[in-house]
Amino acid sequence: MNREKIICIECESEYFKDSSEMTDLCPDCAHKLYDYPNCEHEFENGNCSKCGWNGKTSKYLT
Numbered sequence: 001m002n003r004e005k006i007i008c009i010e011c012e013s014e015y016f017k018d019s020s021e022m023t024d025l026c027p028d029c030a031h032k033l034y035d036y037p038n039c040e041h042e043f044e045n046g047n048c049s050k051c052g053w054n055g056k057t058s059k060y061l062t
């Protein structure tokens with residue numbers, strides 16, 4: 001299955017479109033900003049194998 005990767009508008013990381021409840025936010029930012037369930041990240045080669053997130057926290061968030 002080819003999962004579509006898009007860019008989070010908040011942290012500018014790539015993530016899999018179908019891994020987030022939000023259309024413009026990765027699961028991590030959606031969790032921090034809107035309290036959606038976060039991905040239980042499993043990092044492999046710098047990116048989460050589940051959601052594609054690169055682990056960078058937004059400079060706008062603590």
Ligand SMILES: [Zn+2]
Nearest residue numbers: 008011026029
């Ligand atoms: Zn993000």
Ligand SMILES: [Zn+2]
Nearest residue numbers: 039041048051
């Ligand atoms: Zn993840």
